[in-house]
Structure formats: C-alpha cells, structure tokens
Amino acid sequence: QVQLVESGGGVVQPGRSLTLSCAASGFTFSSSAMHWVRQAPGKGLEWVAVISSDGSNQNYADSVKGRFTISRDNSKNTFYLEMNSLRAEDTAMFYCARTRDCSNTNCYREFDVWGQGTMVTVSS
Amino acid sequence: DIVMSQSPDSLAVSLGERATINCRSSQSVFYSSNNKNYLAWYQQKPGQPPKLLIYWASTRESGVPDRFSGSGSGTDFTLTISSLQAEDVAVYYCQQYYSTPRTFGQGTKVEIK
Numbered sequence: 751q752v753q754l755v756e757s758g759g760g761v762v763q764p765g766r767s768l769t770l771s772c773a774a775s776g777f778t779f780s781s782s783a784m785h786w787v788r789q790a791p792g793k794g795l796e797w798v799a800v801i802s803s804d805g806s807n808q809n810y811a812d813s814v815k816g817r818f819t820i821s822r823d824n825s826k827n828t829f830y831l832e833m834n835s836l837r838a839e840d841t842a843m844f845y846c847a848r849t850r851d852c853s854n855t856n857c858y859r860e861f862d863v864w865g866q867g868t869m870v871t872v873s874s
Numbered sequence: 875d876i877v878m879s880q881s882p883d884s885l886a887v888s889l890g891e892r893a894t895i896n897c898r899s900s901q902s903v904f905y906s907s908n909n910k911n912y913l914a915w916y917q918q919k920p921g922q923p924p925k926l927l928i929y930w931a932s933t934r935e936s937g938v939p940d941r942f943s944g945s946g947s948g949t950d951f952t953l954t955i956s957s958l959q960a961e962d963v964a965v966y967y968c969q970q971y972y973s974t975p976r977t978f979g980q981g982t983k984v985e986i987k
Contacts, residue, residue, distance in 0.1 A: 785976075787924075794967065794978055794979070794980045794981045795916075795918075795924065795967055795969075795978040795981075796978070797975050797976045797977065797978070800974070800976075809974050809975075811975050812975075845923050845924070849971075850929075855974070856974075858912055858971045858972060858973070858976075859929075859971060860914040860926055860929035860930075860969070860971060861914070861916075861924075861926065861969075861971075861976075862926050862929075862935070864923040864924055864925070865923060866922075866923055867923055
C-alpha cells in the first residue's frame, strides 16, 4: 500500500544539525513532488519545504530558508530534510507528505498521503 | 503569503447534530482558468497525522463518509459534518494550495457536547 515512513528525529542541542529521512513505498516515488510539514507541540500545521520529482527544484518556508535543505534519492525512494543551526522554535513533529499527481514544485494540489511523523526536540 | 483563518477555534456538538467550520483566506484561492478553488480540509485525531478529507473545496476524498461536505468559493469556505459521530472528534484544518507557501488555518477542535 501507499506509505511514507519518517525517521531521524531526536533530541539535539541548539545550533546543531539533524537530518530527517522519509522512505516511500507503494507508488511511483520518482514522479512525485514531496513536502515536509511540521507541527510544534500543541500547535497547528506549518508547511516547511517542497522538492520536485527529479530534485531539481525546491522551495522553503521563510522560517527555515538558509538553514534547512530538502533533497532526494530516487534510487532509494527516499527524501531528506537536512536541518542546520537548529533553534528551540524548531521543536516539532515533522511529517512528510505527497502532493497528488504532481511532479514539480509549482504544481498545486492537495497532500493526499502523510507519514506518521518523527519528533525533533531542540534543547540544551 | 495567503493567511488562512478558521472559526470557531473550537466547538462542542451533540451526537447526531450538525457541525460547521468556517475558513477564510486573505486572498482568493479560485483559479478562473480551470474553475477550481485550491482549498483542502484535513482531519487530525490525537497522536495521528493529518488525513485528507476534502479537496478542490468540495470534492470528498475516496473513503471519506458522506456526512462530510465542503462548500464555498473565492475566500470563504465551510466544512460541514451533517451528523456528528463519536469518531469525528478531532482537529480540522483548512489549507490553501493556490500558492507557495501552502498555508494552513490554525485548526478547529471538534468535541462532543
């Protein structure tokens, strides 16, 4: 079945780095634009980043631009979020999600598949 | 950025009664070239990821019960649960996918009265 599984979360000190992974299965990953969305504890959803199906294009939320990098490896059906210079306000559950029927970053569709999330806690 | 605002922040409805959630966008999310509103609704139960309920403002996702319906156009949208069931207790979010960043409303918590 169609599935996304995140990994890589944990507790990290402010200023340090962490890389999240999202493994996809059950669909043609190499044809799908993919997103990261985060949710701080007790708060709402915040879109973080998107990457095109071939990895050539990315967009970021202003809150993470210059600190986070989204990438993918279609041979492994996996995409990533490298997070640098982490701050306490980055503490959140991070979800990966698929845009339905979209291969590029400027294709605008709903998020039809979500992973279960991986928790990132930034604390000294 | 398009700002999404939901009302109310929370509501309590008796089992079997109607629940109505409103969502307003700071600018229109209607694209005239294809006559579509770029608006989705998601349901999030405690400890779970969001689940897509409605897209194109009014198209129900496969498998979603028909007691859930979406309406509206332009900047004003509504999610209606026609007859609230116990399993509908959740937080509901609207999202615009008209432009980047794809923004969400702050969420509406639905509880049983």
